Amino acid sequence: MTSDDATPPAAPVSWPADKVAAAALTFDVDAESAFLSADPSSAARLTVMSHQAYGPLTGVPRILRLLERHRLRGTFFVPGFTAERYPLVVEQIVEGGHEVAHHGYLHESSVGMDRDTEERAIDRGLQALDKVAGVRPVGYRAPMWELNYRTPSLLLDRGFLYDSSMMDCDVPYLLAEHAETAARSIVEIPVNWALDDWEQYAYVPGLAASGPIESPAKVLEMWTLELDAFYRERCCFVLTNHPFLTGRPSRMAALERLVERMEALDGLWLATLAEIAAHTRAMGPVPRAFPAPPVGRTE
Numbered sequence: 001m002t003s004d005d006a007t008p009p010a011a012p013v014s015w016p017a018d019k020v021a022a023a024a025l026t027f028d029v030d031a032e033s034a035f036l037s038a039d040p041s042s043a044a045r046l047t048v049m050s051h052q053a054y055g056p057l058t059g060v061p062r063i064l065r066l067l068e069r070h071r072l073r074g075t076f077f078v079p080g081f082t083a084e085r086y087p088l089v090v091e092q093i094v095e096g097g098h099e100v101a102h103h104g105y106l107h108e109s110s111v112g113m114d115r116d117t118e119e120r121a122i123d124r125g126l127q128a129l130d131k132v133a134g135v136r137p138v139g140y141r142a143p144m145w146e147l148n149y150r151t152p153s154l155l156l157d158r159g160f161l162y163d164s165s166m167m168d169c170d171v172p173y174l175l176a177e178h179a180e181t182a183a184r185s186i187v188e189i190p191v192n193w194a195l196d197d198w199e200q201y202a203y204v205p206g207l208a209a210s211g212p213i214e215s216p217a218k219v220l221e222m223w224t225l226e227l228d229a230f231y232r233e234r235c236c237f238v239l240t241n242h243p244f245l246t247g248r249p250s251r252m253a254a255l256e257r258l259v260e261r262m263e264a265l266d267g268l269w270l271a272t273l274a275e276i277a278a279h280t281r282a283m284g285p286v287p288r289a290f291p292a293p294p295v296g297r298t299e
């Protein structure tokens with residue numbers, strides 16, 4: 001690739017009237033699926049499975065109460081396996097008026113996955129959400145945030161409005177199969193690992209032993225700095241939390257402080273990702289072409 005055909009930066013987003021920036025609270029309800037796909041033998045570890053079950057059983061209800069207290073709506077990415085195992089939890093999310101979005105079937109990483117296998121995982125996830133909650137999601141988040149170069153096209157084939165897995169920008173933008181036309185295009189709402197609770201709180205021996213468990217006070221400080229900077233630069237702050245991690249009491253207390261900070265920022269649009277995606281598409285931004293690998297080729 002030469003500098004001439006390098007991807008241009010995304011166009012700035014115009015937020016709705018009276019809004020200066022956007023923020024979304026998103027929750028990845030991985031539960032057991034996160035480890036069952038990474039290491040099927042983890043199914044035999046009751047303590048590990050119970051640690052993951054904390055998400056839907058205890059974390060999600062606590063999160064729903066927080067959102068209710070603040071009259072906010074969140075976006076919940078639910079793997080199909082989680083939906084089938086905890087149908088009542090998914091029903092509670094839907095009844096609360098929140099968005100349910102797609103997060104694979106068994107939280108499969110798509111790294112090295114062939115096209116047929118990837119399509120089957122997406123379709124199985126869709127079928128599960130439909131069967132359990134009658135939901136046809138408009139949003140997709142790749143498990144582990146691992147997209148293939150073909151994934152945006154597979155999502156378009158299935159009518160998705162947006163993806164939220166990429167990391168090359170701080171505002172949403174339009175990604176099109178052909179740069180000259182937005183005919184086949186999908187909204188991308190970028191994320192980043194600094195706004196994910198996994199790197200702060202995940203500790204599961206042999207599976208996610210990433211280091212010492214951080215203090216919620218440190219996490220709140222870090223995310224508040226991020227929030228204030230995103231707000232100043234009129235960007236889109238997308239926070240990713242896992243109910244089995246952030247659903248614990250002291251972490252929820254820190255999250256509530258962050259929510260209060262969000263509410264205090266004048267003109268910050270607190271929205272679901274579906275709302276942010278619909279707004280982005282309605283603004284008709286100039287699309288960017290689907291990315292190609294910097295080296296080598298892929299199908």
Ligand SMILES: [Zn+2]
Binds near residue numbers: 028030034103143144
């Ligand atoms: Zn996940």
